[in-house]
Amino acid sequence: MPRCFRTRTRSQVYATTALAALLLLVGGCITTPLAPEIALNDARSTIQAAEKDDASHYANAELDEARQKLILADRAVATEDMVLAERLAHESAATAKLAAARTEAKKAAAINTEMSRGADALMEEMQRIGDQQ
Amino acid sequence: MKTAPITLARAFRLTAVAAAVGIALAGCATVQQSPSGAAEVRSKLDMLSADSQLAARAPVEIREAEAAVILAEQPVGRDVALGAHRVYLADRQVEIAMATAATRDAESQRSELSQARTDARLDFRTREADKARREATAAQEASGAVRAAAAAAAVDAASNAAELQRQIAALQAEATDRGLVLTLGDVLFATGRSDLKAGGTSSLDKLVVFLNEYPDRSVAIEGHTDDVGSVAMNQTLSEQRADSVKSYLLQSGIQPGRLLAAGMGETRPIADNQSATGRQQNRRVEVIIKNPPAAVPTASTN
DSSP: OHHHHHHHHHHHHHHHHHHHHHHHHHHHHHHSOOOTHHHHHHHHHHHHHHHHTTHHHHOHHHHHHHHHHHHHHHHHHHTTOHHHHHHHHHHHHHHHHHHHHHHHHHHHHHHHHHHHHHHHHHHHHHHHHHHHO | OOHHHHHHHHHHHHHHHHHHHHHHHHHHHHTTOOOTTHHHHHHHHHHHHHOHHHHTTOHHHHHHHHHHHHHHHSOOTTOHHHHHHHHHHHHHHHHHHHHHHHHHHHHHHHHHHHHHHHHHHHHHHHHHHHHHHHHHHHHHHHHHHHHHHHHHHHHHHHHHHHHHHHHHHHHTOEEETTEEEEEEOGGGBOTTOOSBOTTOOHHHHHHHHHHHHOTTOOEEEEEEOOSSSOHHHHHHHHHHHHHHHHHHHHHTTOOGGGEEEEEOTTSOOSSOTTSHHHHHHHSEEEEEEOOOOOOOOOOOOO
């Protein structure tokens, strides 16, 4: 009995230890930052794309926020807080993408307004010509 | 010696259990709690998804937003910064999905707007074409009427011309440069007399009918004689004969303004005065029915 008990106890101990080690390892993987260069580059190129789409005119607040996030990310890299740097880079890219999306939406709405106005003007003009005739 | 392994094992076991309980407790404490702000992002996404028309515009972006929101809703324990980060990203994804849907919605409305404009233009063109067709029909009808009127006028003119020809033939008049010349022979007058013979006026009656028919024509009446007798006497006689004809026409209702009488004496014989036949031909009254005044263009005085 004692031998048996001892054997079972040991296997439990090993299993528990392994589990704990795995948890620690996984936790370590999540929290240990990779080099955030990919995220930083992504943020930069997304901001540039938004600027190219004239986001500074249509969604300047979002574009500005994306730029600020990127600046903070660069500062975090400088202080070797890579976790924060990566998060800020992701946030910067997401906000730059939002700036581009809102820019597109506003452009589309402006085109519609113009088209609607044009159609109305056309109808009015035709009505006028029709009345004249 | 025998108890040592057991003690060690027990110690391990206790530690492991404590660790497990600790982990479990930690898990229990945070499992129900999503990071703050996650609920707001979720409701925002639900609102977008509830608008089926908008949601259909950006299915990919909504799926990405859904994944981001689900991640943001995961408990993060004490890692408030991670929770806030995930919530921030999820919020951005939802906003991106909304903006994308709005863009696509506007684009789809654009084709309707364009269609409306095309419709308006088409409607206008149709109305224009209808109007043009109506005008063309009206013009055709009008020109048809004009043609008919012209044809009727031509028929009238033709019949009038035919009538005129008939009348002229009845008068036995001769068309000359001066107009129609009707020669009334001396059957009207006895030799040396200027009064009209009774029963010799049938030619003049025809002339009256003609002049009544064509009120725009005026006549010149010229008296002529043979060379028997003095020139002065023949002049007077020719004038008197012309006047006799004029008087007859006046009595028949012809306006005096249309009548001009003159005596030519013996100056314009049309035959030889040496023979009786010639002299008879020379004794005559010519009635010249003047051609109607043509519409002469007014000459400019400048």
